[in-house]
Amino acid sequence: MAxxxxxLYVAYTIVWAGVFVYLLYLFMRQRSITKNIELLKxxxxxxxx
Amino acid sequence: xxLKLGKYxxxxxxxxxxxxxxxxxxxxxxxxxxxxxxxxxxxxxxxxEGSTITVAGFVADREIMNxxxxxxxxxxxAIILADFSDYRxxxxxxxxxxxxxxxxxxxxxxVRGPYxxxxxxxxxxxxxxxxxxxxSFMLSCDSSDDVVELSSPGEAGIMTSPISQKIFYxxxxxxxxxxxxxxLTLVFGVMYLRTxxxxxxxxxxxxxxxxxxxxxIAIVTGPVWAKEExxxxxxWDDTKLVTTFVMWLVYIGYLMLxxxxxxHSVRARISAVYGILGFVTMPMSxxxxxxxxxxxxxxxxVIASSSxxxxxxxxxxIGIAVVAFTFLFITMLIKRVEIEESEDELEELKRRVGGEx
Numbered sequence: 148m149a150x151x152x153x154x155l156y157v158a159y160t161i162v163w164a165g166v167f168v169y170l171l172y173l174f175m176r177q178r179s180i181t182k183n184i185e186l187l188k189x190x191x192x193x194x195x196x
Numbered sequence: 197x198x199l200k201l202g203k204y205x206x207x208x209x210x211x212x213x214x215x216x217x218x219x220x221x222x223x224x225x226x227x228x229x230x231x232x233x234x235x236x237x238x239x240x241x242x243x244x245e246g247s248t249i250t251v252a253g254f255v256a257d258r259e260i261m262n263x264x265x266x267x268x269x270x271x272x273x274a275i276i277l278a279d280f281s282d283y284r285x286x287x288x289x290x291x292x293x294x295x296x297x298x299x300x301x302x303x304x305x306x307v308r309g310p311y312x313x314x315x316x317x318x319x320x321x322x323x324x325x326x327x328x329x330x331x332s333f334m335l336s337c338d339s340s341d342d343v344v345e346l347s348s349p350g351e352a353g354i355m356t357s358p359i360s361q362k363i364f365y366x367x368x369x370x371x372x373x374x375x376x377x378x379x380l381t382l383v384f385g386v387m388y389l390r391t392x393x394x395x396x397x398x399x400x401x402x403x404x405x406x407x408x409x410x411x412x413i414a415i416v417t418g419p420v421w422a423k424e425e426x427x428x429x430x431x432w433d434d435t436k437l438v439t440t441f442v443m444w445l446v447y448i449g450y451l452m453l454x455x456x457x458x459x460h461s462v463r464a465r466i467s468a469v470y471g472i473l474g475f476v477t478m479p480m481s482x483x484x485x486x487x488x489x490x491x492x493x494x495x496x497x498v499i500a501s502s503s504x505x506x507x508x509x510x511x512x513x514i515g516i517a518v519v520a521f522t523f524l525f526i527t528m529l530i531k532r533v534e535i536e537e538s539e540d541e542l543e544e545l546k547r548r549v550g551g552e553x
Contacts, residue, residue: 152359154359154421158363158417161413161417161420162413162417166524177531177538180542190549191548
């Protein structure tokens, strides 16, 4: 029975870890892109574009 | 064109989180430990005495790992998959016979001695000589005088590992949304080829990525359950497992293809065609356990036909879990498409800055 609960915990951890790691990856990626967009917009505004 | 769903993202995220919490509570405290109701042997085999049947499957009981057994040892209990012409069912098989001599013949190998290694494929063809009670019968094998006694485990006992069976409430919805993701990749790939609208390509790519994420979760959680239930993590002779693995590889290939092609329009066109062709693996995976016994699969069927089905509590739990995962998928898809749009904007800005310099 103890092993069965271990399997349950392992599986549930995999599900939630997978979801949270992916969401974290999405937010970090979005933050990085937004930052780069702002930098490039500043660069363009400096040159009057 | 913009899907304009971004402003609803917080709502989708909130609903997803609430539904997920409800799913966890239902799965842990409400859902029964066994997903399917089990018919008794008499219901399954109404008049089988005298008929010749074949029982096939694989050994999945850890106790059988003991390589040395003596005549005074109790009979070995094996969990085998009964494979008849129109249904499949797990059965406890108490193997009786001459412990010192050769046991019953199994295919593709013949086990010599009272020892069935874990994972061994076994089958026994014989005549049903007696129905013992409402849930068991005796099978006299052709190969020897040994007798195999089979018994249905009863109403709540279809699963040998009932607690770990609750993995099903997250494993199956994960697989479901992965199928949804790959289906959307097909639909939006076709729409892109028809209209060349960049938004459709973004949704197709995002759907494929999410499909791979959820397929990965399903492929990893499945073996955790299988180890408890079957005694092995993976079976390469199971069509459901293999076709799902192939589908997963195909869509990993889709993501690699997109990463390898730089030009936007070429990448969108090639990946749309790949997504359409690759979709053939999705119904193969989805239907593989349903077209048994034409193709062998011991993967459980969620919505069974003649062999039973979900109890009400399990049905409610799995229904809410599917809705929860679908909302989670939509939530992630909205965010992922937004990122694709931002990446395109970034590329455009880089091109303008580069052109200026």
